[in-house]
Amino acid sequence: xxxxxxxxxxxxxxxxxxxxxxxxxxxxxxxxxxxxxxxxxxxxxxxxxxxxxxxxxxxxxxxxxxxxxxxxxxxxxxxxxxxxxxxxxxxxxxxxxxxxxxxxxxxxxxxxxxxxxxxxxxxxxxxxxxxxxxxxxxxxxxxxxxxxxxxxxxxxxxxxxxxxxxxxxxxxxxxxxxxxxxxxxxxxxxxxxxxxxxxxxxxxxxxxxxxxxxxxxxxxxxxxxxxxxxxxxxxxxxxxxxxxxxxxxxxxxxxxxxxxxxxxxxxxxxxxxxxxxxxxxxxxxxxxxxxxxxxxxxxxxxxxxxxxxxxxxxxxxxxxxxxxxxxxxxxxxxxxxxxxxxxxxxxxxxxxxxxxxxxxxxxxxxxxxxxxxxxxxxxxxxxxxxxxxxxxxxxxxxxxxxxxxxxxxxxxxxxxxxxxxxxxxxxxxxxxxxxxxxxxxxxxxxxxxx
Amino acid sequence: xxxxxxxxxxxxxxxxxxxxxxxxxxxxxxxxxxxxxxxxxxxxxxxxxxxxxxxxxxxxxxxxxxxxxxxxxxxxxxxxxxxxxxxxxxxxxxxxxxxxxxxxxxxxxxxxxxxxxxxxxxxxxxxxxxxxxxxxxxxxxxxxxxxxxxxxxxxxxxxxxxxxxxxxxxxxxxxxxxxxxxxxxxxxxxxxxxxxxxxxxxxxxxxxxxxxxxxxxxxxxxxxxxxxxxxxxxxxxxxxxxxxxxxxxxxxxxxxxxxxxxxxxxxxxxxxxxxxxxxxxxxxxxxxxxxxxxxxxxxxxxxxxxxxxxxxxxxxxxxxxxxxxxxxxxxxxxxxxxxxxxxxxxxxxxxxxxxxxxxxxxxxxxxxxxxxxxxxxxxxxxxxxxxxxxxxxxxxxxxxxxxxxxxxxxxxxxxxxxxxxxxxxxxxxxxxxxxxxxxxxxxxxxxxxx
Numbered sequence: 001x002x003x004x005x006x007x008x009x010x011x012x013x014x015x016x017x018x019x020x021x022x023x024x025x026x027x028x029x030x031x032x033x034x035x036x037x038x039x040x041x042x043x044x045x046x047x048x049x050x051x052x053x054x055x056x057x058x059x060x061x062x063x064x065x066x067x068x069x070x071x072x073x074x075x076x077x078x079x080x081x082x083x084x085x086x087x088x089x090x091x092x093x094x095x096x097x098x099x100x101x102x103x104x105x106x107x108x109x110x111x112x113x114x115x116x117x118x119x120x121x122x123x124x125x126x127x128x129x130x131x132x133x134x135x136x137x138x139x140x141x142x143x144x145x146x147x148x149x150x151x152x153x154x155x156x157x158x159x160x161x162x163x164x165x166x167x168x169x170x171x172x173x174x175x176x177x178x179x180x181x182x183x184x185x186x187x188x189x190x191x192x193x194x195x196x197x198x199x200x201x202x203x204x205x206x207x208x209x210x211x212x213x214x215x216x217x218x219x220x221x222x223x224x225x226x227x228x229x230x231x232x233x234x235x236x237x238x239x240x241x242x243x244x245x246x247x248x249x250x251x252x253x254x255x256x257x258x259x260x261x262x263x264x265x266x267x268x269x270x271x272x273x274x275x276x277x278x279x280x281x282x283x284x285x286x287x288x289x290x291x292x293x294x295x296x297x298x299x300x301x302x303x304x305x306x307x308x309x310x311x312x313x314x315x316x317x318x319x320x321x322x323x324x325x326x327x328x329x330x331x332x333x334x335x336x337x338x339x340x341x342x343x344x345x346x347x348x349x350x351x352x353x354x355x356x357x358x359x360x361x362x363x364x365x366x367x368x369x370x371x372x373x374x375x376x377x378x379x380x381x382x383x384x385x386x387x388x389x390x391x392x393x394x395x396x397x398x399x400x401x402x403x404x405x406x407x408x409x410x411x412x413x414x415x416x417x418x419x420x421x422x423x424x425x426x427x428x429x430x431x432x433x434x435x436x437x438x439x440x441x442x443x444x445x446x447x448x449x450x
Numbered sequence: 451x452x453x454x455x456x457x458x459x460x461x462x463x464x465x466x467x468x469x470x471x472x473x474x475x476x477x478x479x480x481x482x483x484x485x486x487x488x489x490x491x492x493x494x495x496x497x498x499x500x501x502x503x504x505x506x507x508x509x510x511x512x513x514x515x516x517x518x519x520x521x522x523x524x525x526x527x528x529x530x531x532x533x534x535x536x537x538x539x540x541x542x543x544x545x546x547x548x549x550x551x552x553x554x555x556x557x558x559x560x561x562x563x564x565x566x567x568x569x570x571x572x573x574x575x576x577x578x579x580x581x582x583x584x585x586x587x588x589x590x591x592x593x594x595x596x597x598x599x600x601x602x603x604x605x606x607x608x609x610x611x612x613x614x615x616x617x618x619x620x621x622x623x624x625x626x627x628x629x630x631x632x633x634x635x636x637x638x639x640x641x642x643x644x645x646x647x648x649x650x651x652x653x654x655x656x657x658x659x660x661x662x663x664x665x666x667x668x669x670x671x672x673x674x675x676x677x678x679x680x681x682x683x684x685x686x687x688x689x690x691x692x693x694x695x696x697x698x699x700x701x702x703x704x705x706x707x708x709x710x711x712x713x714x715x716x717x718x719x720x721x722x723x724x725x726x727x728x729x730x731x732x733x734x735x736x737x738x739x740x741x742x743x744x745x746x747x748x749x750x751x752x753x754x755x756x757x758x759x760x761x762x763x764x765x766x767x768x769x770x771x772x773x774x775x776x777x778x779x780x781x782x783x784x785x786x787x788x789x790x791x792x793x794x795x796x797x798x799x800x801x802x803x804x805x806x807x808x809x810x811x812x813x814x815x816x817x818x819x820x821x822x823x824x825x826x827x828x829x830x831x832x833x834x835x836x837x838x839x840x841x842x843x844x845x846x847x848x849x850x851x852x853x854x855x856x857x858x859x860x861x862x863x864x865x866x867x868x869x870x871x872x873x874x875x876x877x878x879x880x881x882x883x884x885x886x887x888x889x890x891x892x893x894x895x896x897x898x899x900x
Contacts, residue, residue, distance in 0.1 A: 293786035336743035394893030409859035443844030
C-alpha cells in the first residue's frame, strides 16, 4: 500500500513514473477518476495515460507504485497568515473586538519579529504539507523571513507583504510601507520558480483610499496580485457605508481596485450588485468558511457567487481564527455550510468543492496555467491519499470521499514541482523536530508575556 | 513520545499506571488540565493524582508513560446507525426525498441483512475507535448482529432495535416488531458490562401514536432508553402539525413519551415552548450538526437549549449523511455552527463543546455514573492524544486544541474498561484487514446492484 520507489537501470528518460493510481486530474480532458499512469520530467507532467491505453511507457529513474492510492493535484490555500500558527488557540471564543484588540494586536506587537515569522511560517508549511496543500497565499509581516521559510520548505506560494496605515511589525514608520513592499516584491519575485509575490492591504478600514490606490498601482506595475480582506463583518460594511457612502465592494470599485489580479478575502456581506460587480471585473474571492464561522462573521453567499460567475477559491485563514490549516476540513465545512445556509442539499456538491480547493484556487492566484490540475505541461504538484482506510471505505465516489470523509491526515505523500517533499508522512525538505523545538521556545515566550 | 508498556515484577496491585500525562478529567474535582497519574484496577479508575502531590504510588503490572500525551475520557457518540458505513458516499448532494426514497431505502431493502449489518457495524467500530470514541448509541436493523460486532470490538454501546410501522430489514411483518424488540433487549441487556440496549422509533411520521406509546411502555418496563428522530425537518413539523394539531415535541409530550430516558435526535425545528418542555421533562437531545448541515435540515438551537437547561450530547449520525464518524470533526463543526448561527463567537465555547462530547453525552445515555469523565470509581475509558504534532502546537488551551485543531487521527491509543483496544493506531481487538476485505466484498455487491 505504500508508494515504493525503485531505481531502474541507465538510459532513463522520466524522473518519475507514477503507476496504477486512481487518478483524479481535475482537468477537462479527464473529468472522471480512472486508474492510470503519470510521467514526470524536470518537474513537469509529460504524460497521463489510463491503464490499458498505453501506447508507450518510457523508462523512469523512479517508479511510484500508486495502487491503492488516490492521485490528485495538490490543494491550493488562497488565504492564510502563515506565522500566526504561533497564536493558535491563544484566544478563542471571544467577541471579535476583544479578540483583535486585547489579544491578537498586542501579541503581534510584542512577539512578531524575524525569528517568530520564520519559524511560525515553517510550522505552517509543515502543517500544510502534512495535510496535502502544495500552494498557498500568505499575507503577513517580515515577509523576507516568510519567503525564506517557504523556500526551505519546498512549497509553492504567493508571499504577500501586509500593509496597514499604522505602525506594524517590521514597518514601524508607515510612510515607508510602499518602499518596503516594493523592495520585497523586487527581491523575491522570480527568486525561485516556486515563489511568487503580492501585496496584501489589510482592509478598507485600516488602509486609506490613498494607500489602497497606490498599492494597487504598484501591484499593476509589478504584475503581482493585490489582496484585501473585504466585507468581512457587518460593522465594516456600516463603517465604510457611513464614511464613503458606499458598501465595501462598490468602494473598492470606485477606487479602480477590482480586476482579475485582485483577491477579495472573506467577501461575506454583499448585496446582489456587489456579487455582479465581482463577476464582471473578474475579481476573485478567497472563501474562508471556518474562520467566518468561528469569529461569527457570517456566511459567504458562495452558491449565488458561483451562479453569477464569480471565481471562488478556498482559504483557511490564519491559525488564530480557525485554528488549523487543513483544507480537507475546510472543503467539508464549505460544502455543508452552503447547504444549510440555502436550505438546499444540492448546492456546493462535492465536485464543485474539490474544484474550489484545486483548479479554481489556482485561478484565484492566477496560477491556473501551471498548477491546480494534472495536465500535460503543468507542474507536477501531486498528492497521494491512501484509499483503504476504515473511514474512507467504501469509496463509491472519490469526490464525496475527499470532501465528506477524508482529512489531511489521509495524505500519504506529497510532490511539488516533481520533487517529493513528504513520503509516508515524513517531511523530507526540512527537520520537523527543529521546527517543533523552535516553536516550543517561542510559545513559552508568548505565554510568559501574558 | 509513545506510551510504552512494561511488565513489572510480581506482588503488583494496579493493572495499569498511567504516568506523567496531561490529564483532562472533565470532572468537577479537576476542572483544569494538569500533569499527573491515573491508576487502574479491574477496569476502573482507582486513583488520580497531580504530579508532585503523590502520597503513594502503588506498583502496577503495566506502566504507560504518557509524557507528551493528552489523557482524557473517551468520546461518547449519542447517535449513529453503525452499519450505514456501507452506504458512505453512495448518494450525496441530493434533495432529502430523492436521497431517502431513491437511494437509501432501496439500498436498505436489498443490502441490509445479517451479513452486512455485522461487517458494517464492525467497520463503524473500527472508525470510531481510531478517532477516539469509546461509547456510542446505535440504532438500526438486525441488531443481534450489531451487538455481536460491538462485543467483538471491545467498545461500549447502547445498541437499539430500530422500529417503523412498515416492513423493515429483519422484521418483514410489522406486527412482530414489539416481539422482536423485546426479545432483543432480553437477549443483550446485561450480556456484558459493555453492552446496553434500547429501542429506536424512527420518527413521529413513520411510527403511529400507538407504536410510539407501546414501545415507550416497553422501554419503561425494561428500564432502557427510548430514541426517536424528532423535529428534524420543516416538512416533518408541518406534517405532524397538520395531522395532530401539534408540533412534534408537544405531540410526543401528549403521548407521555418525554422523560430522562428519552432521547430526541436532531431536534432542529423547535419553538421556545418545546425547548422548555425538553428541559422540564429532562428529555435529552442528540445533536448531529454535520448531518443536519449536509442534508440541509437546519440548525439546532443549541445555545438556547443550554441556556434553558436542556441536556445535549453530540452525535455523528450515520455515514450516509455525514459521511464519517469522527467526533473531533463534529465538535469543531458544532462550536462553529452555533457561533455563526447566533452571530456570537462566545457561544458554544471549547469547554462546553468538549463536555458535550464526553460527560454530557454520557448523561444523555444515562451512563454518567460510569463513564464520561475520569473519576475514581468510574470505568477506565481513556484516550491518549499526541500533543507535539505540527497542527496541534502551540497548545495554550487544551480545550481549544481539542475542538478547533485536533482530529480523530491524532488519537494514539484507546482504553475501554481498562483494556487497551488500540495502541499506536493499531486496533488490538479484531483484525482490521478482515473487516476491510469483507466491506470491499459487500460494497462490490452494492455497486453491482445499482
